[in-house]
Amino acid sequence: MSEDIAHHDSGGFTELQRALLGTQTIEQFLQEVALLAARLVPDGMSCGMTMQPNGRPVTVACSDELASQVDELQYHVGDGPCLHALRQGCVVRIDDTAKGAGWPGFQAEAASRGIGSCLALPLIADGKPVGALSLYARAAGAFGTGETQRAERLAENASGALSLALRLASYDLLRADGDDPILILDDVFAELDSERRAQLAELVAGAEQVLVTAAVAADVPEKLAGVRYQVAGGDVRRDD
Numbered sequence: 001m002s003e004d005i006a007h008h009d010s011g012g013f014t015e016l017q018r019a020l021l022g023t024q025t026i027e028q029f030l031q032e033v034a035l036l037a038a039r040l041v042p043d044g045m046s047c048g049m050t051m052q053p054n055g056r057p058v059t060v061a062c063s064d065e066l067a068s069q070v071d072e073l074q075y076h077v078g079d080g081p082c083l084h085a086l087r088q089g090c091v092v093r094i095d096d097t098a099k100g101a102g103w104p105g106f107q108a109e110a111a112s113r114g115i116g117s118c119l120a121l122p123l124i125a126d127g128k129p130v131g132a133l134s135l136y137a138r139a140a141g142a143f144g145t146g147e148t149q150r151a152e153r154l155a156e157n158a159s160g161a162l163s164l165a166l167r168l169a170s171y172d173l174l175r176a177d178g179d180d181p182i183l184i185l186d187d188v189f190a191e192l193d194s195e196r197r198a199q200l201a202e203l204v205a206g207a208e209q210v211l212v213t214a215a216v217a218a219d220v221p222e223k224l225a226g227v228r229y230q231v232a233g234g235d236v237r238r239d240d
Contacts, residue, residue, distance in 0.1 A: 026162075030061035033158050037133060037151070038063035045142070046070070049123075050082045051131040057083060060131075066113070070136050073109045080106040081120035082134040089129035091152065092120040096140040116140035119148060121155035125162050133158065182209040197221050 030049045037047040048067035051060045059071040074080030080103050081092040094102060097111040097118070110118070116139045123131035133155050137143070143151070201221035214220050217228070228239040 027060060029161070033133070033154075033161075034061040034063045034067070037135060037154055037158075038067075046136045048082065048134045048136070049131060050086055050134065051123075052086070057086065066115075067134070067136055069113065070110055070115055070118070071134065073113075074103075074106055077103075077105045077109075079103055081118055082132045085120035085122045085134070086129055086132040089122045089124065091122070091148075093143055093148065094118050095143070098140070110136070114138050117142045119143045119151055121151060122159075123155060123162055124159040130162070180208050182211055186213050198223070 030051075034047045034049050038045050045063075046067035047063040048059050048071040049061040050057050050071055052058065053060075057071075057075050059068050062068045062071070071082055074083050081094060084090070084092050094100065094107065095117050097107040097115055100107070115136050118134060118136045120132050120134040122129040123133055125131075133151075135143070135151055197219070198221055201223040210224065210226070212220055212224060217230075230237045230239060
């Protein structure tokens with residue numbers, strides 16, 4: 001990985017962490033991701049975030065109106081790069097909407113709106129595609145190796161953050177219904193810096209039951225006091 005790509009990855013990951021723990025709803029978090037994606041991949045990109053909460057695809061966040069319009073084109077025809085990424089869990093790239101016949105109906109409409117190329121990436125939560133991050137550029141061939149790698153890394157980081165955001169939202173919903181669920185944080189602290197670890201620990205400290213797994217014990221903040229177990233070689237041992 002080049003220094004330029006690594007720099008973008010590091011900065012983007014930090015901003016994702018801030019967005020995850022600094023927003024109050026899933027919708028706000030996704031909006032921050034869309035704006036971040038449009039900034040990280042240069043040259044005036046537009047970004048749309050697609051999910052299907054009720055079985056139908058919908059743009060839940062976008063960097064601008066153009067991204068929403070191009071997403072809607074695909075919902076109307078029932079196919080396109082963002083829907084393929086969402087359904088199949090794979091990356092889709094169209095280098096020139098004026099050429100090729102992958103999705104001729106969508107490509108012709110996108111080209112008429114000034115979109116020259118696009119890149120759609122799946123968002124994976126708990127091992128399943130739950131959404132798509134779509135980038136649209138006015139220039140053809142806008143997604144070279146560097147741009148694609150940055151976008152893939154952003155989507156990967158966003159997927160991890162989205163998994164945690166959905167888990168926290170589900171936990172809050174169950175608590176609001178009067179239940180007392182177990183909040184499971186499966187190796188999430190390793191993905192956070194020390195400041196964000198402390199923020200997450202503060203956020204979940206009031207939960208009645210929290211199950212935390214971590215490959216490195218030091219990743220778990222001391223604030224999350226409780227019974228700790230070590231697992232090694234198939235043996236489980238309680239820490240004293």
